[in-house]
Amino acid sequence: MAGGLVRYLVLILAVAICGAASLFHPISNFHRSAALDVFVPVDGSYKSLEEAYEALKTLEILGVDRKSDFKSATCENVVEVLASPSSTLKDAFFALSVNGIMRCKSGEDVPKDIVSKLQAGVKDAKLLLDFYYSVRGLVLVKEQFSGNDISFGDAEAIFLSIKALSQSDGRWRYSSNNPESSSFAAGKLSLSKLLIDQSLIQTLKTSILKLFDSIQKYDDGTFYFDGSEGPISTTASVIRGLTSFAAAESTRLNLAVDNIVGLAKFFLGVGIPGDAKDFFNQIDALAFELSDTRTVRLTVTYVFHVKYSEGLAVLHPRILNKMMAAKMISVRCSTHLVSSIYCHFSAKKEPLKVKVSTVLGSKAPALNVNLAQALCSGSKGSVINNQELKFDADSATYFLDSFPKNFDVGKYTFVFEILLDELAHEKVYITEAQTKVPIAATGAISIENAEISVLDSDVGSVESQKKLDLTKDGAVSLSANHLQKLRLSYQLTTPPGHVFKPHQAFIKLKHESQVEHVFLVKASGKKSELDFLGLVEKLYYLSGKYEIQLTIGDASMENSLLSNIGHIELDLPERPEKAPRPPLQPTDPYSRYGPKAEISHIFRVPEKLPAKQLSLVFLGLIVLPFTGFLIGVGLLSLLTRLGVNIKSFPSLVGAATSALLFHGGIGAVLLLYLDLFTTLKALSLLGVFLLFVGHSTLSHLASASNKLKSA
Amino acid sequence: MVKSTSKDAQDLFRSLHSAYSATPTNLKIIDLYVVFSVFTALIQVAYMALVGSFPFNSFLSGVLSCIGTAVLAVCLRIQVNKENKEFKDLAPERAFADFVLCNLVLHLVIINFLG
Secondary structure, eight states: OOOOOOOOEEEEEEETTOGGGOSSOOOOHHHHHHHHHHHSOTTSSOSSHHHHHHHHHHHHHHTOOOHHHHHHHHHHHHHHHHHOTTOOHHHHHHHHHHHHHHOOSOBSOOOHHHHHHHHHHHHHOOSHHHHHHHHHHHHHHHHHBOSOOOOOSOHHHHHHHHHHTBOTTSOBSSGGGTTHHHHHHHHHHHHOOSOOOHHHHHHHHHHHHHHHHTOEEOTTSOEEOOOTTOHHHHHHHHHHHHHHHHHHOOSOOOEEHHHHHHHHHHHHTTOSOSSHHHHHHHHHHHOOOOOOOSOOOOOOOEEOOSSOOSSOOOOOHHHHHHHTOOOHHHHHHHHHHHHTOOEEEOTTTSOEEEEEEETTSOBOOSEEEEEEEEEESSSSSEEEEEEEOEEETTTTEEEEOOOOTTOOSEEEEEEEEEEESSSHHHHHEEOOSOEEEEEEEOBOOEEEEEEEEEEETTTOOEEEEEEOOTTSOOOEEEEEETTEEEEEEEEEEOTTSOBOOOSEEEEEEEETTSOEEEEEOOSGGGEEEEEHHHHTTTTTTOOEEEEEEEEEEOTTBTTOEEEEEEEEEEEOOOOOTTSOOOOOOOOOTTGGGSOOOOOOOOOOOOOOOOOHHHHHHHHHHHHHHHHHHHHHHHHHHHHHTOOOOOTTSOOSHHHHHHHHHHHHHHHHHHHOOSOHHHHHHHHHHHHHHHHHHHHHHHHHHHHHHHHHHHO | OHHHHHHHHHHHHHHHHHHHHTSOHHHHHHHHHHHHHHHHHHHHHHHHHHHOOSSHHHHHHHHHHHHHHHHHHHHHHHHHOTTOSTTTTSOHHHHHHHHHHHHHHHHHHHHHHHO
């Protein structure tokens, strides 16, 4: 029973003024290049068949042809798995899936083991995943290998056993694969020739609808399903199941357009995921089948409004399923960021350009884009109503170049609608009701009558008044004391001539000591007064020269300005004791790494040494007594023939040696001239040595003298 | 009376001289040594008086070495002198060895203190 499928293509209106305005981008070349990064395996082959399948399917959908790179390694793997009788159900399933993409093995050659294994799996399966793998596996075998006759035993019984695993709220007990059950239920239906009781199919349908009750949504209109594996995987599974069911079944499935559009938006809002699994889920969900070989029978109808607006056309349900799996975090960030940015558009210079495409980036059919409303943020009504945009065939964009006379500068929300040309397309494409785009129309604001003046606060009389030209820096010089006021006034007008209120207007007073004060210019009246009497304490009682700076800015102002108006000499009273001091200004933070001050050392004045000659004289004088001594000794020795007592010098060798050493030791001691402690160390050694030597010498001498005495 | 006093001084001096000549030669050498060292000390003191006592330790070591060695020489003289009854049994070599040893110690300290 080939159920008719209505293929729905998603249309996305990309407001081409700026990328940020399109909240949900269609799949683009960025995706394709990212896919090449994410899905190319590191060392030439994929780690598991599941990864291989995901990568190949994604690349196929995106139209990136890299199959030939991995064909050999992956095919080997596939053939191996299909040939061996001991592969698991999961491996077999993924091997068959990869085979479907890569066409490694086809023809008459049906792997019998696999078939029998899958059939056994169908009979014996207890878990939902086992059912899924086995049934889908059989479907794939039937698709890929011709000339076989695979049948299920008892389709109803299988169906009932699967249903037994279901829960009442549309979910399934093994929650991670909720509606993939419906996908293999569908697959099973397509295989078996038996007519299954309509009531069973009806129950399946109601369970699917109940599942949609649990859909969740974000504020920006995206819908998703949350589950144990994360929102992306869960919603992708839901979509897969839905589409398989719708593909296999010829009943109607009424799903709300909002749901489907929201699901499509969810996946588009993901942006470019970095994870392989998320990428696969996103692309798989967004993919649509261009080759429409099956008959188009309107079996699935959606409830939608008659009038379309620009935005997203609803996806084919299968595509929608696959779209669901988008990474939650990136969705939030991207949509929230985008919705708060204004798109800028200058009516004078360029026309408003709009692009429409399908979700996967391919061409949209003939349609009309209508600018339904342009709501200004301030006023109540719409400035532009139902303006149709012209189509430029060269660049395939829709543009609007004529704006009404009263289209003023400011912040607007443009509301776009899509109208499909052919009625037949209404069944195929679904778009969102209305797409709202925040746009800031910019223009050059003219500033006139700028004046600055100093007034006396009591009387209100003007003391000095000067005209300003705010487009260039002025050198206005004023002076005031604390009893006076400073008044600044100007007028801002938009090009059409309306009064313009800027978003930001500040006056900054900066003292010489870098202390700054910022004051708001009040919006009303376009003039502001600074009453110095009240501000004396705020200014920290600092008198002196202050620089005046004026800042005016707005999103729709093309010539926002920051101008130095000039100086004002303020004369403030003396600071009382308890007044707060101005805060310390930060010093240059890098100055502490610079060189420090030079240190001048103070040396002790060296002692005055005596003159060299004097010292030499005294050296001579010292020597004198010594020479006198020597002379005296010589005289005396001459007189009395006193000689050195050499007689008792021992003549024996041993004793002579020790006597010599003794004398030598004494001399060495006298010659020692080192630090005290090293000298002591040397001395101790020398002393020990001398002890022995001296003892032997002296004992020898003593015995000699004893002998002499006794003799 | 001046004449008598000067005559007395001359007589005194002459008697001292003659008495001194009788001393043995070795004692004379020792006396000479003592006089030499004392002179050296006096010269050092005079030098210090002139230039100031900047490296005071040097001055001290110099002066004290002279005085120390003089003292040791006097001790030697006492011990060697044959007319001293107390040191009759002491061999003069022993006394001389004592003298040398003590001088060694003294000069060790002096050299280190010189700076």
